[in-house]
Amino acid sequence: MQTLPETSSDTLNNASSEINSDAQGPKIAVIIPCYNEEVTIARVIKDFREALPTAQIFVYDNNSKDKTSQVAADAGAIVKQEIRQGKGFAIRRAFSDIDADVYLMVDGDATYDAQSARKLIDKVTKEHFDFVNGARIHDSSKAYRPGHTFGNYMLTRAVSLVFGRQTEDMLSGYKALSRRFVKSFPATSKGFEIETELMVHALELKVPIAEIETPYKERPEDSFSKLSTFKDGYKITRMIFHLVRIEKPLSFFLLGACALFALSLILVTPIFIEFLRTGEVRRFPTAFLAGMLGVSGIFSVSTGFILDLVQRARHEAKMLHYLSIKPYQGEDS
Known part of the structure; x- marks a missing residue:
């Protein structure tokens, strides 16, 4: 070298x-x-x-x-x-x-x-x-x-x-x-x-x-x-x-929440239809998984809103720091 x-x-x-x-x-x-x-x-x-x-x-x-x-x-x-x-x-x-x-x-x-x-x-x-x-x-x-x-x-x-x-x-x-x-x-x-x-x-x-x-x-x-x-x-x-x-935490976590809710809905729909017909829930593990996915979606939305507030504060701090630095003063200023 x-x-x-x-x-x-x-x-x-x-x-x-x-x-x-x-x-x-x-x-x-x-x-x-x-x-x-x-x-x-x-x-x-x-x-x-x-x-x-x-x-x-x-x-x-x-x-x-x-x-x-x-x-x-x-x-x-x-x-x-x-x-x-x-x-x-x-x-x-x-x-x-x-x-x-x-x-x-x-x-x-x-x-x-x-x-x-x-x-x-x-x-x-x-x-x-x-x-x-x-x-x-x-x-x-x-x-x-x-x-x-x-x-x-x-x-x-x-x-x-x-x-x-x-x-x-x-x-x-x-x-x-x-x-x-x-x-x-x-x-x-x-x-x-x-x-x-x-x-x-x-x-x-x-x-x-x-x-x-x-x-x-x-x-x-x-x-x-x-x-x-x-x-x-x-x-x-x-x-x-x-x-x-x-x-963009809100957009990011909302997108994740939508995916979780969609997957939960796909899993729970046939179980719900079967329950309406028979009054029984036979695939309990699948129903439990669908419920957990729905709860995870709710947590994802909550996380997005919290991080969005944090990001707004960070953005304001960065903007204030940017504005605190004096710009170049040329002949045309």
Whole structure:
């Protein structure tokens, strides 16, 4: 395993002070989580440095086994190590470490268009959006795997159905986020499901959301994707399920109650008909099971109402925390 000591705390503090020293414009931090991207990371840093000359570029190396850290440091990025494996951990660490007005998230695989960065950032600084998504458009069949295209479509639609629709490409790794959004985001994701969690947080708080189409390219030769169509799709689906249970408990438990009541009704109906005809209950175990399912349905409804009250309190607390963070005051404010 190729290792490189973290950029020292003095270096990071100096970098933060450099970000804070630019009084003529927003403090921009480009965050690049990486795992085994030595082939592409220098190119990504170069492209974004040219597109955003005043921004600070942070690379969070997530246990790379190649020379990603060394190449990134040689290219002039501020390199940090995140030993907990997963993109979610790297993003969580970056949001905690860095203080800026605008956070630009991008992957280190050289597939995103650096020239679109200014458009995303302007949406935050000039039009005061908190969440700006870079929706990927491409003209190459190699840019996406067929399974990823279909999976992205289905998962985006699933989130839209439950939480509302304001994006066409939920799983894009290219986003511009305001400081007040980042510092009020309680990240829990470990891996690639972080994009889903970010989107749901934005939809639940009803923050200003925008989306801009950006060109998307295939990976360069000798560069390999870390995505797994089925494994990551399962993790994202599980995250959606978890977020529905947490953010929409009443709907979640009412749906469960309906299933329990329906099953109870199916079991008890023939027993009830037989009782009306003969005056006897011959299948007592089935009748007992039907009764228990009905009681479980009642408990499910009660649980949903209680958790809904708890969620409303949590939502209000998150909103108050979000509103307590001062938004970026640009020239147009």
